[in-house]
Amino acid sequence: MVEIVIPNEYLWMVIVGFIVAFVLAFGLGANDVANSFGTSVGSGVLTLRTACILATIFETLGAVLIGYRVSDTIRKGIIDVELYRNQTELLMVGQVSALTGSCVWLIAATVLRLPVSGTHSIVGATIGFALVAKGASGVNWARLGLIIGSWFISPITSGAVSTGLFFVVKYFILTKENQLEIGLRFLPIFYGVTLVINLFSVFYEGSNLLGFDRIPLWGVFILSFGMGIICCLLVRFLMVPWMRRKIQKEVLYEGPGDTKSEDSKVKYTFQKSVPNSKRNSLTDGIDPKMLSLPEKITEVAHELELQEKENMEKIQNGSFDSTRNENGLNLNVNFSNGDISPQKKRCPPMSAAPLVAMLPLSVPSLYSTIARILLT
Known part of the structure; x- marks a missing residue:
């Protein structure tokens, strides 16, 4: 010692x-x-x-x-x-x-x-x-040059790898019909590859104080890939079924009209992956048009906001004519068949008073507010 x-x-x-x-x-x-x-x-x-x-x-x-x-x-x-x-x-x-x-x-x-x-x-x-x-x-300028060079090579290499992985995920998972199920199938592969890379770095470049330098190269490959395969099997038969049950339980609990996520497309993908036999019984017997009503309200509310913005710009530019129909919209909702559609309305003649001129702007705002209330 x-x-x-x-x-x-x-x-x-x-x-x-x-x-x-x-x-x-x-x-x-x-x-x-x-x-x-x-x-x-x-x-x-x-x-x-x-x-x-x-x-x-x-x-x-x-x-x-x-x-x-x-x-x-x-x-x-x-x-x-x-x-x-x-x-x-x-x-x-x-x-x-x-x-x-x-x-x-x-x-x-x-x-x-x-x-x-x-x-x-x-x-x-x-x-x-x-x-x-x-x-x-x-x-040591030569060694320093290699270190500084790695600072530029690292972001380029990591960017190229992440770009390639993104396109792989986008092509094989995100563009498919059943995104959730395909993503769960790819999950063991991602876990296994990640573990192989990490273990190879540990066994091949690890500390000499821990004896990693005495492991031959073929031993490094066997240990890394062997543990990676074991990880794939564990994720495939233990983690994936658990995640599938958890996600389906959350989707069934929230129902078809609830959207906890800001991106409704993700929620829609999860909903499609649930078997029909396990859907929430509350939706049985409901007209599909009524189930799509929140999405239609969102689209109409967006159109109303665009019209409101356009009219506001016209008022600021002095080009708004209160005696003409300036993109006034009327929201027509028929709850019997789940139909919702914006319709042009004919504005009555108005005076030049600024308050009256703002009416075509306030009506879309009201409808937009109602739409948000219906969606929450």
Whole structure:
């Protein structure tokens, strides 16, 4: 067992660096965690509480399992540590300064709600102290060029991959008749591929301290793909049936007229995927035209709002003629057959009084308000 002896004159730097490292980790989590879980929370897949719990677990696992090589690059890949062989205290002060500078910037950016990169921060801070301490010769410019190049390659590569995945999902799932069922069929594949990529990174690029360097390449492939296949089977036979039952239960509970989501098309897709034998009995015997009445009201309300906007622009431009029919609309609803349609109305002659001239605008607003009440 190797015993590390720290001279008393350098002990304060170890203590300060230890404290600053924890504060830096706090700023890193506050700013960078949105990169991993922001889209999941924004889309409603995860709640904020669940995302924070998962981030705590998997960010820690990522740092322990595959953070070794990145930290090793920052430790000795950016600067030439051989230049500090007889100046250990200078290297220690420089590294603590880099930690402090990166920490201050991350905390300040988080307070200002600016999404920044923790990697960029620590790399820039390390380069700054190396330039001050040893000048241009203290920086490994070739390695730095590769790091900076990766900053440009990463968004391009991730953008290309995400674009390809989007078109795959759009073509094979979103454009199909039964979107929900097809999406559930693809779910095990997405889970399996994601797990294979993550496990391959862990086994192939993992920490040498955990013995991952002793696993041969063929062993990495077997472990990664084997666990990925097991994940696919578990998702297919356990998670997919559970999700199908949960979604169908929510759709049946809400009924055909309720739209919790802002996008009614998503709710309509879920409704179509439910077997007819399991539909809500409350809808039995109701004319299909009446079930589509809310959608028709929405369309008419939108048309009324457009006409209202057009008339308002005419009044502001001075071109509105109160003695003529300026796109007045009358809402005709026949509840016997579920028919709803806007009809042109003939406006009576009006004086030039501004209040009377506003009547053709207020009537569509009233109908639009009634339509919203009917839909809620």
